[in-house]
Amino acid sequence: MGADVEVDPQRPSGARVYDYYLGGTHHFAADREAAEVALAAMPELPAVLRCGRDFLRRAVTVAASAGLSQYLDLGAGIPAAGDVPSTARALVGDARIVSVDVDPVAVVHTRRLAGDDPRSAALLADLTDAGAVLESAAELLDLERPVCLLVVAVAHFIPDTERLGRALERYRDAVAPGSYLALSHACNDGGEPPPYAHQVLRIYNHTTSPMMMRERDEFRAFFGDWPLLDPGVVPAASWRPSPGGEDPGEVVRRSLLAGVAVKP
Ligand SMILES: C[S@@+](CC[C@H](N)C(=O)[O-])C[C@H]1O[C@@H](n2cnc3c(N)ncnc32)[C@H](O)[C@@H]1O
Numbered sequence: 001m002g003a004d005v006e007v008d009p010q011r012p013s014g015a016r017v018y019d020y021y022l023g024g025t026h027h028f029a030a031d032r033e034a035a036e037v038a039l040a041a042m043p044e045l046p047a048v049l050r051c052g053r054d055f056l057r058r059a060v061t062v063a064a065s066a067g068l069s070q071y072l073d074l075g076a077g078i079p080a081a082g083d084v085p086s087t088a089r090a091l092v093g094d095a096r097i098v099s100v101d102v103d104p105v106a107v108v109h110t111r112r113l114a115g116d117d118p119r120s121a122a123l124l125a126d127l128t129d130a131g132a133v134l135e136s137a138a139e140l141l142d143l144e145r146p147v148c149l150l151v152v153a154v155a156h157f158i159p160d161t162e163r164l165g166r167a168l169e170r171y172r173d174a175v176a177p178g179s180y181l182a183l184s185h186a187c188n189d190g191g192e193p194p195p196y197a198h199q200v201l202r203i204y205n206h207t208t209s210p211m212m213m214r215e216r217d218e219f220r221a222f223f224g225d226w227p228l229l230d231p232g233v234v235p236a237a238s239w240r241p242s243p244g245g246e247d248p249g250e251v252v253r254r255s256l257l258a259g260v261a262v263k264p
Pocket of ligand 1: 018128152
């Protein structure tokens with residue numbers, strides 16, 4: 001699981017731009033420049049990303065509270081507060097976590113933080129290579145027991161819907177009943193995309209992670225026939241929001257869909 005990794009600091013990467021918005025420190029000048037241009041087009045962008053990260057935390061909390069102790073985090077990103085390892089471990093001390101990312105910086109930092117922890121592994125891989133990812137993940141995770149699959153804020157970086165759909169089907173098939181699937185996706189829920197959406201997409205298309213939005217029905221299909229937990233597929237901000245949390249506003253609400261399903 002420990003392939004060598006190479007980083008190109010000249011080309012902005014989606015993972016490092018995301019890290020910049022979340023207030024992290026793992027980004028280069030090219031990442032900050034792309035992030036600032038996108039921010040000028042859509043000032044709500046960091047709020048949308050924080051909203052996605054909050055959904056991730058709530059989804060992991062629900063899975064951990066249900067007793068799940070195995071996590072396959074697909075498109076895990078650069079480690080930051082509220083990520084899967086910190087959230088899951090706070091609730092299930094001996095949780096096993098496999099993080100997968102196509103970005104070398106994300107993988108290097110995840111490995112560095114995990115140190116020699118035998119309950120963690122970080123794979124440099126494209127999550128659509130589901131067979132290879134599952135084979136490596138099975139070195140740490142027992143696929144005969146429930147796994148929490150996380151595909152949070154990443155599917156919109158995979159434009160080939162058929163390939164993505166096939167990969168997700170393979171993950172769903174490989175895991176045991178009682179497994180969870182948490183997904184979120186950039187969308188334009190509720191009408192014509194606003195002008196800034198095109199600008200933001202154009203900027204991301206110059207990074208290592210070109211981005212696209214999908215409609216609600218297309219997103220729903222990624223769960224296959226697994227039943228959704230309440231409240232179903234909804235704006236990420238409305239998925240079991242924390243009591244007393246602030247309303248993030250309409251732009252944030254319509255920008256990101258989310259849901260969690262359980263394998264029957
Ligand atoms: C916006 S970040 C989301 C990180 C984390 N899931 C979260 O919600 O906070 C998206 C991550 O997905 C990664 N990514 C994009 N396409 C990918 C792919 N095909 N396979 C694996 N990772 C991918 C990017 O490198 C980036 O780190």
